[in-house]
Amino acid sequence: MKVAIFGPICRDLNIVAGRRHSRPGGVTYYAGQAMANLGVDTLVFGTYGPEPDDWLAGFKPRLIHLSAAGTIQFTNEYPDQHSGARVQKARIVPNAIRPEDLFEQELRGLDYIVLGPLLHDNLGEPLVRHLSAYAPLVLAAQGTIRYLDGDAIVWRHPQSAWGLLPYMEYVFLDDLELAFLSQQEDIQAGARRLQELGARNVMVTQADRGSRLFVADAEYPIRYFVPQPLADPTGAGDTYLAGYLRAIELTDDPAERGEFAAMTATLAIERHGPFEADTRTVSERLLAGRQG
Numbered sequence: 001m002k003v004a005i006f007g008p009i010c011r012d013l014n015i016v017a018g019r020r021h022s023r024p025g026g027v028t029y030y031a032g033q034a035m036a037n038l039g040v041d042t043l044v045f046g047t048y049g050p051e052p053d054d055w056l057a058g059f060k061p062r063l064i065h066l067s068a069a070g071t072i073q074f075t076n077e078y079p080d081q082h083s084g085a086r087v088q089k090a091r092i093v094p095n096a097i098r099p100e101d102l103f104e105q106e107l108r109g110l111d112y113i114v115l116g117p118l119l120h121d122n123l124g125e126p127l128v129r130h131l132s133a134y135a136p137l138v139l140a141a142q143g144t145i146r147y148l149d150g151d152a153i154v155w156r157h158p159q160s161a162w163g164l165l166p167y168m169e170y171v172f173l174d175d176l177e178l179a180f181l182s183q184q185e186d187i188q189a190g191a192r193r194l195q196e197l198g199a200r201n202v203m204v205t206q207a208d209r210g211s212r213l214f215v216a217d218a219e220y221p222i223r224y225f226v227p228q229p230l231a232d233p234t235g236a237g238d239t240y241l242a243g244y245l246r247a248i249e250l251t252d253d254p255a256e257r258g259e260f261a262a263m264t265a266t267l268a269i270e271r272h273g274p275f276e277a278d279t280r281t282v283s284e285r286l287l288a289g290r291q292g
Helices: 027-037 125-131 141-145 158-167 175-182 187-196 236-248 254-269 279-291
Strands: 002-008 010-016 019-025 041-048 062-067 073-078 087-091 112-115 137-140 146-149 152-155 168-174 201-205 211-215 218-222
Touching: 002 027, 019 027, 027 041, 027 236, 027 254, 112 125, 112 236, 125 158, 137 141, 137 158, 137 236, 141 146, 141 158, 141 168, 141 175, 158 168, 158 175, 168 175, 168 236, 175 187, 175 201, 187 201, 187 211, 201 236, 201 254, 211 254, 218 254, 236 254, 254 279
Parallel strands: 002 041, 002 112, 010 073, 041 062, 112 137, 137 168, 168 201
Antiparallel strands: 010 019, 073 087, 087 152, 146 152, 201 211, 211 218
């Protein structure tokens, strides 16, 4: 499988249980590292500003740096690390990607293209329409509703993101993001609303309540695997996305794909930083988890 990921690579300050951890971040970073470690041929089109040569040391995907005036900075604070709820602040620098920024030869032969905006204006509809000609699109939807109010991240204008949905093979988001984007409180109603707007499949994570997959007309509940221990929930959703795409090569069963994705995310949040295990480790833990 060959996958490209588009979006900013940011600098994260994660504050968990009062402890501060600084590292790169974004869908590009967390999903990219997870996919590469899972054996996916991964190419990242990442926007960021001038940075030291070693700031992405250990990043395994092939990286095409799309220059921006500066690097987006996020602060993710978890008052209760077990809930996964966070307070986000940011320092924003324009990091938009345009069709003319791309290397067309790099877009050929892709199985999927993942869109990982951090803010609503990172990846616009002209880019999405352009990319849809090359491979099925996968959207990490949280960035499409993010705006900046001072230094605080707020959610606004869900209808502005609806125009992207007809291009999407998969949309990944959590239950709170789904409620806001769909303007429906019920998860099933929200997922079906996104499908009515054009998304073909909707994948909803619910922290320690597991996840629910809406694949065409079918729904699949996926169990939660308890981390041992929970160290840092940052990037869990991005890692879940990576795990699901990897599992497409492993099984035709959406429920089995969801379980593989859930265990991949669990392994990621047991440590600080991105997922660093491999497909065999996920499969072994999954087998143990099913038996437990």
